[in-house]
Every structure is written in C-alpha cells, then in structure tokens.
Amino acid sequence: MRDRKSSYRPMHAAGRSGAWGDRVARVLITGSAMLAIVSLILIFIFIGKEALPIFTSAEIQEEANIRNLFLPQSAGGGAAAEYTWQPVSELPKYSILPLLVGTLKVTIIASLIAIPLAVLAALYTAEFAPTWARETVKPAIELLAGIPSVVVGFFCLMVLADWLQGAFGWTFRLNAMTAGIGLSLAVIPIVYTVCEDAFSSVPQAYRDGSVAMGASSWQTASRVVLPAAMPGVLAACVLGFGRAIGETMIVLMASGNAAILSWLPTDSIRTFSATIAAELGEVVVGSPHYHVLFFIGAFLFVITFAINLFGHWWVGRLQKKLQGAS
Amino acid sequence: MADKPNPREAETPAPCEIGTEQLRVRAGKEEILKGITLSARRGEIVSIIGPAGAGKTTFLRCLNRMAELDLDLAVSGRVLLDGRPVGDLNVAALRRQVGMVFSVPTPLPMTVYENLVFGIRLVARGRNGFDEHVENSLRAAYLWDEMKDRLNEPARNLSGGQQQRLCLARSLALEPRVLLLDEPCSGLDPISTAKIEEALQELKERLAVILVTNNVKQAARASDRTAFFLFGELVELGPTHRLFTTPTHPRTADYITGRFG
Amino acid sequence: MADRTRLVGGAFQSLCILACVLIILMLAVILGDIVVHGLGTVTFSFLTKAPETGMTGGGIFPAIFGTFALVVLMTIAVIPLGVATAIYMHEYAPKRSRVVQMVRLAIQNLAGVPAIVFGLFGLGFFIEFIGRGMDRVFYGGELVYGQPAIVWAALTMALLTMPTVVVATEEALRAIPQSYREVAYSLGATRWQMIRCVVLPQAIGGILTGGILAVSRGSGEVAPVMFTGAAYFLPELPARLNSQFMELGYHVYVMTTQSPDVEATKPILYATVLVLLALTFLLNFSAIMIRAQIRKRLRHGR
Missing domain, CATH: 1.20.5 (Single alpha-helices involved in coiled-coils or other helix-helix interfaces)
Structure with missing residues (x-):
C-alpha cells in the first residue's frame, strides 16, 4: 500500500497549478x-x-402602415371606414384595434379574478394558516403553475365553455369570460408567489410590535403587514398582468378568435398572441401580413419587457426598504 | 507518536521567513491595519493577541493573500516570503506553501481521506499513492491513532476537536513552509487544545508558525514571541516571556491582565 | 366595538380561506375531469402505437418520442448555459457589480417574455438567419437547416427555460457555506478547481431541480415549437437534427381545434392530455421534493 511512489513535490507543484484550466x-x-x-x-x-418594413418599405406600406394599423379603414367603394382585422381578403385590412381591445379585455378579466384570489391566499398562508394548510396550499399553487397552458386551454374549450354557456346562456360558446377564467389560472401562481415573498419579507418585529399593542392577527395583517408589503403586492399585480398579456395557448383555444371590436365580456375575442399563433403558420414569408405579425410580436415583447422591468425594479426597491428597516 | 523527519525537507534547507513591511489595509474609509511590520521564521511560533476588531485575522489573511477574496479591502505595503513579495508568486502556489487553519473546524463534505488529499490531488499526477503523505500529516497533527481505521468515514462524523486536527493535518499534507492558525482552539475542549499545542511545538522545527489567539494564556504557553495588536496597530512585540512579565506598553499590561474594557 | 372588530376579522379570515379553497377547487376540478375521462383509454398499446385512422384510433407513441427527443436536446443546451450563468453571478462576478445586475435583469426579463415571442424569435433567428445561413454556406443553398426542425425547436425552448435553471442553481449555490470555498482556496485551489471540486458537487441537487423544472416546462409548452419544428402528423420518428417532430402539447392543440370529428377523437384526446399532465406533474413533483430536501439542509446546515 505504501510502496507506490507519491507524485507530489511541494516545491515543484507550482508547474501544474491548473492555471490554464x-x-x-x-x-x-x-x-x-x-x-x-x-x-x-x-x-x-x-x-x-x-x-421594421412597416415603417421603411414603401412596398409593404402600400398595404400595411402605421395609419391603417391604428386608424379606421374604408373597405373601398364608399363603404364606411371601420376598424377591421381581415388580413386574408381581397383588400387586406390590418387594424389591430380589435386585437388590442380583445387582449385588454381578457387580460383585465383574468386579472380581476386572479389578483384577489392570489393576494388573499398569499396573505392567508403567510399570516394565518396553520402549518398543514400552508403545506397544502403551497404545493397546490406549484402544481397549478406546472399545468401546461395547452391543458388549461383544452379544459376551457371542452368542458368549461359548455358549463358556462349552460349556466348563463351566452350567445358565444367561446368568449372573453371563458378565456379570462382560464387565463386567471395561469396568472394566480405568479401573483401568489411574488405576494408571498413580499409578505414574508416583512420583518417579524413589525408584527410583534403590533401584537404587543393589543392588535388582533387580522388587524396586524391588514394594517401592518399589508401596507408594509403593498409595493410588493402591486408589483405582483403588474407581473401577473404581464404574464396574462402574453399567454397564448389558453386564449388561442378558449376565446373564439373572432376579432370583434366590442367591450362586452361575453363576445368572442382575438388577442395579439393568438393572432400570431393562428396566422404565422400559413403566412407567406416577407408579405405585409408576415411583417404585421412580427410588428405585433415586437409590440408584445416591448410591453411585457417594460412591465417586467418595472415590476422587478419595484420588488427590489421594496426588499431594500424592508431589509433596511429590520 | 513522533513524526519522522521528512527526507525532502533536508534537501532544501530554505531559510523560510514570512513577514510584512508597513502593511496597510483599508475597507472604504476605515483603516483596519495601520502599517504593520512583523515577521516569523522557521523554528519559532509567533502569536498574535488582541481584542476583537484589532485586525489579527485580516493580518493573517494578507499573508496567504486570502484577503484578496474580499474586494472591499485595499491592501498596501509589502508581504514577503523569503524576501520575495507574495504578489509575485502564483496565488495557488503561495497558498500551498502557506497553510491555514480557520477558527471554526471546516472539514469539506467528503471522507477523512479525501479531505487530506484534497490539496495534493489538485496538483499531483494521478489520484492515488498519497498514503504516506496522509499518514505523516495525521501523525504530525496527533491524529493518526484515532484516524487510521476511520479514513473512509465522512469527516463530518468526527468530534469538533478531531475535525480541527484534521484541518491541521490537511494543511500539513501539502508540506507547507508556513502555517497560519486563526484562533484554532476557540471552540475546542482542553484535551484537543493541548494536543494541537503539542503538535505545534514539534511542527515549528520545520516551519514558521503564526498563531492568532483570543486566549492570552495560550499565547503565553505556546509561543516564542508575542505580538499585541490594538485597533489595527502593532502595539508591542517581544519574546513571549518578556512580554508577559514586563510589558513595556501600559495597554499591553491592561490587556494581558484582563483589565481591558 | 370589540365585537365588531372580531366580526370583521373573522369575515376577512374566512375570505382568505375561501380564496385558498377556490384555487384548490379549480385545480381539483381540472385534474378530476381529465383523470376521470382519460384514465380508461391510457393503455400500454396507446402509449406504444402510432395514431391510426385519422387520429381517432391507435396511440400517441410518436408524440411521446418527439417530446422526449425535444427535451433531451433542450437539456443538453440549457443545463450548461444555465449552470454557467448562475456560477458566473454567484462565484465569479463581484457581488453588487453592474454586470451581475444586468445579467440578473436579463434573466428576469427573459422569464417574462411571452412564449409566443420566443416562437417568433426561433423562426426569425434560428431558422431564417442561422439555418438559412448554414444552408447557404455548407449546402449551396439547398434547404437543409433553413426550415422548421427539432434542433431549432430545442434551442428555442432552451432559451425559454434557461431562467428556471439559473434560479434553481443560484439557490443551491447560496446554500453552500462560504467556509468551503475559503478552505479550497487556502489549500491552493484555483477558482475553477474550487468550483469543480467543492461547489458543483454540493450544488448538484439544485442543478437537478432546475433541470427537471425546465424539462417539465419544456414538455408542456406549445407556442415556441409551433413554428420551429412541431408537426401535426408524421409517419416517421425524428431521426436527424433537422427532422420535424410530433409533440404532446401540440398534438393536444391540433386535435382539439382542428379535428373533423371532435366526439370521435374525444377519448384519445383526454388520454393524451392525461399523459401530458401526468408527465409534467411527475417531473414537478420530483423537483419539489428535491428542493424541499435542499431547503431543509439550508436551514439546518449552518
């Protein structure tokens, strides 16, 4: 065992010091x-x-330019000018306003459902819940986050849409409400996670101080923890909104995909993301339609980028503040 | 128990001296070390005493350039190993020659054997054949008898005192020429402390030892020379016996008699 | 007064509990519906046979295989990149440095970019730019890589899942005691030796968690692969890097929205969804378990 000669020479070891690696x-x-x-x-x-060709290429601009993306467009022959998304027709119309309204509509519906649920659930797990409840809710949220959006979309399309139509008698089986409910499932996990982080980064001393002055746990939660973590909650809402705006599969499958300019929540809608998903497969590369779809993608990217930048900046500021206070 | 002298040590009778000249360290506006000139050579143990925040650990970490890991620290002045600035040496090569034992036992999450050969394997050819090194360094750390049958156990399983001696043996396995110890016995029981001190007395024959300690008695017992640090300054340096019997500086006297606030 | 306070408090707490119950209920309804309708059709032959008679019979083996091939390719790309990025931020760059802030910002924003935008990017960059470029340079303009292919889909997916791997790895790196690093340095390790011999072996759990989560995400995501390589039906399994492939999620999407006879495909559709769901849940569940272990060690380890 000891007969093998060691190859270690302390004085000469510098030669193979691993500097190259x-x-x-x-x-x-x-x-x-x-x-x-x-x-x-x-x-x-x-x-x-x-x-870019939408702004620079004269050839593309003949069909699609900034004016007819945002302004009403006449179908020609003296017909009244209107906002229409009809890229595949004899006279293609590229008004993205119906898409914008549809996207906002479904995003707002999803946010209105998801944000209260997620914030309250996060407050409960961070402040009131016994351990067993916390250990149930948290993995449930993680599982929810793990459901592929195509599965949620499938469920909305095959099951939820029928239930809702049966219950409320809506004209359109697939509409903004159906998609919004489905979309809220994708938003809940992110809002919950960011909120939970915000609540648990509130220093324990705040709570102790409040309880020491005779406040109940509900008063502590609503008057001390919630205000202290408010920027985090707002950031969570912003990030959730950003998630909802870009989500594709759920709205693609459950929203009906009709580009109707209306604020009615029970009308079918077509969102930016669904438009790209549905139309890019068949479009001719380099055509005006192709470039308009990329314009929509760029638009989505810039919006979500700004939202994320803002949300994370806000979260970071809150954490700095609370760490400084503790 | 005695460690047999290493044959290669005789081939290279290096003078071996490590020391600083006007070493200054600052962290932002705060000056942690204010011009320290102190050296140690083979055959002696130099202990550094002083209250918390005196800069003892920082001083030690400048000697093997561990201070460079903290980017907030700005080091100026000279650190010399055998008259050569340590900045001229390859960092890794320097640290193999200047071993370090930390205040908390820090076995790596591996077996005892793997801990001991960790440093060797980084530079040596092949992965085996280091049994002699392992045995020698364990003997030098007074740990061979306890460890010879436990080499393949996780190092975490050892007691605190054994872990610290393992860390000592781990540094010795690289056959360093200088050994830096940062409060090595702060959390240990008296028996482990005694074993480490005994080991150091034998080790100083072949390497220079600098021992930072919070325990004034340990400095008095174990060292040949003692340096007293206060607020980043070297207040007094002298033979341990002299410093503890007739300190020249009133602050030193206050500290070693326990009157220090 | 005190009574009113208690009443409001009780109502508020009940509201919070109601929110939790509602969320869990939604989860349970979806899972329940899919399991109840799907379980009967998931048989061994369903998992091992190709689709037959216009998607109303047979199995989904090509889709399972395609998904598997996709995530394997994706993992090969995403693990080294994600782990290296996390190591750079935690081990190389000075804390609080501007570069780290920028990398972190980029990762956070990458995580927030909609999946469909990744799909556009995959088409515009990988296929039209890289693929076409390769065809022009190596194949004399012949169409080889400048078309939807599994390699482009996998790379697009790797970009999408990279933040997951980075975040999980960073968490694991944070759990490693600083003293280990110092010991390695004090024994003469270079930074890379320190990382290879001490940090990486300790972080393996976190890397695994990140990898599993990335695989789970990658096997369920449809939007990024729609234009970059997924196909509705292929008679052959993908054999080359530039083959198209079938994917479970895409299969579900197409069968749901474009089937000529929805009622006839329903049992197979449900079964496919169940397989996809079971796959992602299994992956997520194991990742959650591993992460719980790491967090436990983080709490007790110090």
Missing part, C-alpha cells in the same frame, strides 16, 4: 452568462428587424 473556465463561464444579455438583445433585434 482556470483561464479557460473563466472565459467559458463568463461567456455563457453574457449569453442571457445577448439573447435578449437578439430577440429585440430579430423581431424588430422583421417588424
């Missing part, structure tokens, strides 16, 4: 980390690039 690893690791930034920039460039 260290240098290679540093370059590779730093490069990989930069890839996150690079890919974000690439996304911006490559989606922006395909959207």
Whole structure:
C-alpha cells in the first residue's frame, strides 16, 4: 500500500497549478452568462428587424402602415371606414384595434379574478394558516403553475365553455369570460408567489410590535403587514398582468378568435398572441401580413419587457426598504 | 507518536521567513491595519493577541493573500516570503506553501481521506499513492491513532476537536513552509487544545508558525514571541516571556491582565 | 366595538380561506375531469402505437418520442448555459457589480417574455438567419437547416427555460457555506478547481431541480415549437437534427381545434392530455421534493 511512489513535490507543484484550466473556465463561464444579455438583445433585434418594413418599405406600406394599423379603414367603394382585422381578403385590412381591445379585455378579466384570489391566499398562508394548510396550499399553487397552458386551454374549450354557456346562456360558446377564467389560472401562481415573498419579507418585529399593542392577527395583517408589503403586492399585480398579456395557448383555444371590436365580456375575442399563433403558420414569408405579425410580436415583447422591468425594479426597491428597516 | 523527519525537507534547507513591511489595509474609509511590520521564521511560533476588531485575522489573511477574496479591502505595503513579495508568486502556489487553519473546524463534505488529499490531488499526477503523505500529516497533527481505521468515514462524523486536527493535518499534507492558525482552539475542549499545542511545538522545527489567539494564556504557553495588536496597530512585540512579565506598553499590561474594557 | 372588530376579522379570515379553497377547487376540478375521462383509454398499446385512422384510433407513441427527443436536446443546451450563468453571478462576478445586475435583469426579463415571442424569435433567428445561413454556406443553398426542425425547436425552448435553471442553481449555490470555498482556496485551489471540486458537487441537487423544472416546462409548452419544428402528423420518428417532430402539447392543440370529428377523437384526446399532465406533474413533483430536501439542509446546515 505504501510502496507506490507519491507524485507530489511541494516545491515543484507550482508547474501544474491548473492555471490554464482556470483561464479557460473563466472565459467559458463568463461567456455563457453574457449569453442571457445577448439573447435578449437578439430577440429585440430579430423581431424588430422583421417588424421594421412597416415603417421603411414603401412596398409593404402600400398595404400595411402605421395609419391603417391604428386608424379606421374604408373597405373601398364608399363603404364606411371601420376598424377591421381581415388580413386574408381581397383588400387586406390590418387594424389591430380589435386585437388590442380583445387582449385588454381578457387580460383585465383574468386579472380581476386572479389578483384577489392570489393576494388573499398569499396573505392567508403567510399570516394565518396553520402549518398543514400552508403545506397544502403551497404545493397546490406549484402544481397549478406546472399545468401546461395547452391543458388549461383544452379544459376551457371542452368542458368549461359548455358549463358556462349552460349556466348563463351566452350567445358565444367561446368568449372573453371563458378565456379570462382560464387565463386567471395561469396568472394566480405568479401573483401568489411574488405576494408571498413580499409578505414574508416583512420583518417579524413589525408584527410583534403590533401584537404587543393589543392588535388582533387580522388587524396586524391588514394594517401592518399589508401596507408594509403593498409595493410588493402591486408589483405582483403588474407581473401577473404581464404574464396574462402574453399567454397564448389558453386564449388561442378558449376565446373564439373572432376579432370583434366590442367591450362586452361575453363576445368572442382575438388577442395579439393568438393572432400570431393562428396566422404565422400559413403566412407567406416577407408579405405585409408576415411583417404585421412580427410588428405585433415586437409590440408584445416591448410591453411585457417594460412591465417586467418595472415590476422587478419595484420588488427590489421594496426588499431594500424592508431589509433596511429590520 | 513522533513524526519522522521528512527526507525532502533536508534537501532544501530554505531559510523560510514570512513577514510584512508597513502593511496597510483599508475597507472604504476605515483603516483596519495601520502599517504593520512583523515577521516569523522557521523554528519559532509567533502569536498574535488582541481584542476583537484589532485586525489579527485580516493580518493573517494578507499573508496567504486570502484577503484578496474580499474586494472591499485595499491592501498596501509589502508581504514577503523569503524576501520575495507574495504578489509575485502564483496565488495557488503561495497558498500551498502557506497553510491555514480557520477558527471554526471546516472539514469539506467528503471522507477523512479525501479531505487530506484534497490539496495534493489538485496538483499531483494521478489520484492515488498519497498514503504516506496522509499518514505523516495525521501523525504530525496527533491524529493518526484515532484516524487510521476511520479514513473512509465522512469527516463530518468526527468530534469538533478531531475535525480541527484534521484541518491541521490537511494543511500539513501539502508540506507547507508556513502555517497560519486563526484562533484554532476557540471552540475546542482542553484535551484537543493541548494536543494541537503539542503538535505545534514539534511542527515549528520545520516551519514558521503564526498563531492568532483570543486566549492570552495560550499565547503565553505556546509561543516564542508575542505580538499585541490594538485597533489595527502593532502595539508591542517581544519574546513571549518578556512580554508577559514586563510589558513595556501600559495597554499591553491592561490587556494581558484582563483589565481591558 | 370589540365585537365588531372580531366580526370583521373573522369575515376577512374566512375570505382568505375561501380564496385558498377556490384555487384548490379549480385545480381539483381540472385534474378530476381529465383523470376521470382519460384514465380508461391510457393503455400500454396507446402509449406504444402510432395514431391510426385519422387520429381517432391507435396511440400517441410518436408524440411521446418527439417530446422526449425535444427535451433531451433542450437539456443538453440549457443545463450548461444555465449552470454557467448562475456560477458566473454567484462565484465569479463581484457581488453588487453592474454586470451581475444586468445579467440578473436579463434573466428576469427573459422569464417574462411571452412564449409566443420566443416562437417568433426561433423562426426569425434560428431558422431564417442561422439555418438559412448554414444552408447557404455548407449546402449551396439547398434547404437543409433553413426550415422548421427539432434542433431549432430545442434551442428555442432552451432559451425559454434557461431562467428556471439559473434560479434553481443560484439557490443551491447560496446554500453552500462560504467556509468551503475559503478552505479550497487556502489549500491552493484555483477558482475553477474550487468550483469543480467543492461547489458543483454540493450544488448538484439544485442543478437537478432546475433541470427537471425546465424539462417539465419544456414538455408542456406549445407556442415556441409551433413554428420551429412541431408537426401535426408524421409517419416517421425524428431521426436527424433537422427532422420535424410530433409533440404532446401540440398534438393536444391540433386535435382539439382542428379535428373533423371532435366526439370521435374525444377519448384519445383526454388520454393524451392525461399523459401530458401526468408527465409534467411527475417531473414537478420530483423537483419539489428535491428542493424541499435542499431547503431543509439550508436551514439546518449552518
């Protein structure tokens, strides 16, 4: 056992110090980390690039330009000008206003359902819940987050739509309400998670102080914890909204996909994301329609980017404030 | 129990001296070390005493350039190993020559054997054949008898005192020329402390030892020279016997008699 | 007065509980409906046979295989990238440095980019730019890689799931005591040796969690692969990097929305959804278990 000669020489070991491997690893690791930034920039460039002809190419602009994307468009022959999304017709119409209204409608419905549920559930698990309840709700939310959106969309389309139509007698089987309820399932986990983080980062001393002055747990929760964590809750709402705006499969399957300009929640709708998903497969690469779809994608990207930037900045500020206070 | 002298040590009778000249360390506006000149050579144990926040640990971490890991620290002045600035050496090579034992026992989450050969495997060819190193370093740390049948146990299973001696043996396995100990016995029982101190007395024959300690009595017992640090300054340095019997500085006297606030 | 306070408090608490119950109820209804309708059709032959008679018979083996191939390719790309990014942020870059803030921001925003935008990017960048470029340079303009293919779909999906891996790995890195790193350095390890010998073995659980979560996400997501490689029906399994493939989620989408006879495909549809759901839940569940173990160690380890 001891007869094998050791190859370690303390004085000469410097020669094989692993400096070379260290240098290679540093370059590779730093490069990989930069890839996150690079890919974000690439996304911006490559989606922006395909959207750009709407502003620059005269040929494309004949069919699709900023004016007819946002302003009413006459079908020709003296017909009244209106907002219509009809990219595949003899005279293509690219008004994105119906899509914008549809997207906002379903996003607002989903937010109105998801935000109260998620905030209250987060408050409950962070402040009142006994351990067993916490250990039930948290994994349930994680499982909810793990359901693929195509499954939620499937459920809304096959089951929920029939239930809702049967109960309320809506004209359209698939409409903004159905999609909004489905969409809320995708929003709940993110709102819950961010809120829960915000509530549990409120220093325990705040609660102790409140309870010491004779406040009940509900008073502590509503007058101390909730106000202290309010920026986090708002950030959660913003991030949830951002998630809802871009979600594709649920709205694609459950919203009816009719680009109708109306604020009625029981009308069918067509959202930005669903439009891309439904039409990009059949579109001719390089046609005005193709570029309009990328324009919509760029629009979605910029909106969600801004929302996320703002939301995370807000969360970070709250955490700094609470850490400074504790 | 005595460790047999390493044959290669005789081939290279390096003078081995580590020390600083006007070492200054600042963290932002705060000055942690204010111009320390202190050195230790083979054959002696230099202990550093002083209240918390005196800069003892920072001083030690400058010697093997561990202070560089904290980017808030700005180090100026010179640190010399055998007259060469340590900045000229490859960091990894420097740290193999200047071993360090931390105040908390820090076995890595591996077996006892893997802990001991960790440093060797980083540079040596092959993964085996280090049994002699393992045995020698365990003997030097007074741990061989306890460990020889437990080499393949997780190091976590050892007692606190054994863990700390394992850390000592782990540093010794690299055959360093300087050993830095940062309050190595702060959490240990008297028996483990005694064993470590005994080991150090034998080790100083072949390497320079710098021992930072909170325990004034340990400095008096175990060291040849003692340095008293206060607020980043080297207040007094002298032979341990002299410093503890007739301190020249009133602050030193206050501290070693326990009158320090 | 005190009575009113208690009444309001009780009402508020009940409201909170109601919210939790509602969420769990929604989850239970979806799961229940799919399990009840789907369980009867999931048989061994359903899992191992190809679709027959216009999707109203046979099985879903090609879709399972395609999904599997997709996530394997995705994992090969996403694990090294995600782990390296986390290591850079936690082990290399100085804390609080501007670069780390920017990388973190990029990761957070990448996580928030809608899946459909990734799909657009995959089409615009991987297929039209990289793929076409490769065709022009290596194949003389012949259409080889400049078309929807499993490799492009996998790379698109890797980009989408990268934040998941980064976040999970970073959490694991944070759980490793700083003293381990110092010990490794003090024994003469270079930074990379320290990472390879101490940090990575300790972080393996977190990396695993991140990988599993990424696989779960990747096997359920449809929007990014719609234009980058998924196909409705293929007679052959994907054999090359530039083959198209069938995917479970896409299969569900197409069967739900474009089937000529919805009632006839319903049993198979439900069974397919159940398989997809079971797959993602199994993955999520194991990730949650591993993460719980890590968190336990984090609490007791220090």
